Amino acid sequence: MNLAKNWKSFALVAAGAIAVVSLAACGKSASGTKSSDASANLNKKQTITLWTFTTEQPQIDELKKLKPNLTIKQVVIPYADFQTKLDQVIGTSKGPDMVALDAGFVEKYVESGKLTDLASYGVSSAAKDNYKYTLDMGKNAKGQQVAISYQAAPGAYYYNTNVFQKYLGIAPSDTKAAQAALSSWSQIEKTAQTIKDKSGGKAYLFSSLEEIYNPVIGARKTGWVKDNKLKIDSTMTDSLDLMKDFVSKGLTQNTTAQSADWFAGMSNNTVGTYALPSWGLFYWLKDYSKGTAGDWRVTAGPVSYSWGGTWLAGVKGAKNSDAASALSVYLSTDKTFQTWEAKTQNDFVSVKTVNDTVGKDASVSLLGGQNPYPIFSNVAKNINGKNQTQYDQNIQSLWINDVVNPYANGKITKDKALKNFKNDVKSAYPALSVD
The missing domain is CATH 3.40.190.10 (Periplasmic binding protein-like II)
Structure with missing residues (x-):
């Protein structure tokens, strides 16, 4: 989900990448039922509708190899129109299951009450090695982790x-x-x-x-x-x-x-x-x-x-909110996916140990x-x-x-x-x- 190229036109507005842990379920979902293992949830045959402001096809293609039963229906909306269109439908039957949120407006949705609490999807244990600032930006005033970033942007x-x-x-x-x-x-x-x-x-x-x-x-x-x-x-x-x-x-x-x-x-x-x-x-x-x-x-x-970044979230009440929430955590914490992201998409990712491993002997000719x-x-x-x-x-x-x-x-x-x-x-x- 390489959004970096698209950020450059909006840096002044936003005041504004070289570029884990397997998920384990814990606690109870908002409905009071025990949540299943988040990674296992993604092995089921299902479709997730994702709204984003730039194409993420390389990541979707790679995800298909890792989770072949999972289909991502991507809806790309121009950055300038993204919030207006999302605000009209988020949380309704016409809205997405999952959203990709830019650093410039992620807090608006974090505090909106429209995003799923990721606690039931193992986020606490899964994200223990993620950079703290990326987690803090995805927490609402109640301390709930409702969005999570798959990359860091120092x-x-x-x-x-x-x-x-x-x-x-x-x-x-x-x-x-x-x-x-x-x-x-x-x-x-x-x-x-x-x-x-x-x-x-x-x-x-x-x-x-x-x-x-x-x-x-x-x-x-x-x-x-x-x-x-x-x-x-x-x-x-x-x-x-x-x-x-x-x-x-x-x-x-x-x-x-x-x-x-x-x-x-x-x-x-x-x-x-x-x-x-x-x-x-x-x-x-x-x-x-x-x-x-x-x-x-x-x-x-x-x-x-930091400058830029992308936070993922499941939308509360959406048809496939469970899968979308699990996927948000998976993409932002799974070592296999994060390593692929760092190596092939020139992303500095959100998981410290992946960066340490991938970047141990890195040599950049441009530098x-x-x-x-x-x-x-x-x-x-x-x-x-x-x-x-x-x-x-x-x-x-x-x-x-x-x-x-x-x-x-x-x-x-x-x-x-x-x-x-x-x-x-x-x-x-x-x-x-x-x-």
Whole structure:
């Protein structure tokens, strides 16, 4: 279920992969009856209707080999229309048995009351080796695991060794020095200034402000809404002056993320660093690094954050909700399937031990032979999955459009930008308390 390619058009909206355990039943289902072994449930002849926002045919074909009696009826709906269409039918006879939910809106459905509690499908024991943040994002306010991700999407900094060597004196093999140059936001500003000065303004550390705000948004301690009140994490406001400095001092090209100019910097040795998720390696950097392939490396940067991901869930009350719920757990925890996903779909998966095994001796030519798995895994272990809310997609878009872009570009004062942001949040969500 490789959704990475489709995320790129929606990264700004969502504020936004290289890429277990056999299931054992436990407890009782909501109806009070003992649930059968979840994996065995998938051996029965049955059809599951899955709604998703991108094709998942390779995974469906592989699943057919592992579970030949299982038929997946896939309904692909364009991302822009997905939520609108799903909201009209979810939980009704016209709705799907199973849904694939993007990181940008998963919390909306996690808190909707429309998804099945996965406790009866052995999720607790099956997912004991999954990255904690991926599980936290699939838990509702009651602590029920109602969605589960088959992949992790840790964010990192990919840097061009040509730029780092020429302007910072850092050898391609010296990944420790590169991490030191990107170890904190204050150090990042110094590094950016050095690159500008040494290049005579012809090279930049970052192409866009996204290289700052995506990690900051992803690493927040506090979510946008708590106790029905709008919350602005201090790191969000702290980063505003940094971004304004990057624009006013000419430390960034100030391109629009995912634009032609932004991608161009991956091939012309004018941009030193891009903040990308694990899947960005093979779905962006690989495609746009013509002429610089092999000259890139990856390091963690100043914070641990995620970008993207896909959560699976069974829909409560659907005809084949049992099978859909069991399948959600199976795809996200089964070692055989997860290993296939990691090896054939370039996915960094949700199960730690699978990544450790598959990535033990990995060598990525695009990264000059570097093994990125240890970096991705260390970042994934430290991601905060509790800073997500059902309001994120819209509020983060408002933050970027109302605050980040106009303030950093000197078009508005910080106070006015924050006032506009709060007013727009209040208009979008009248029930929220906005100070």
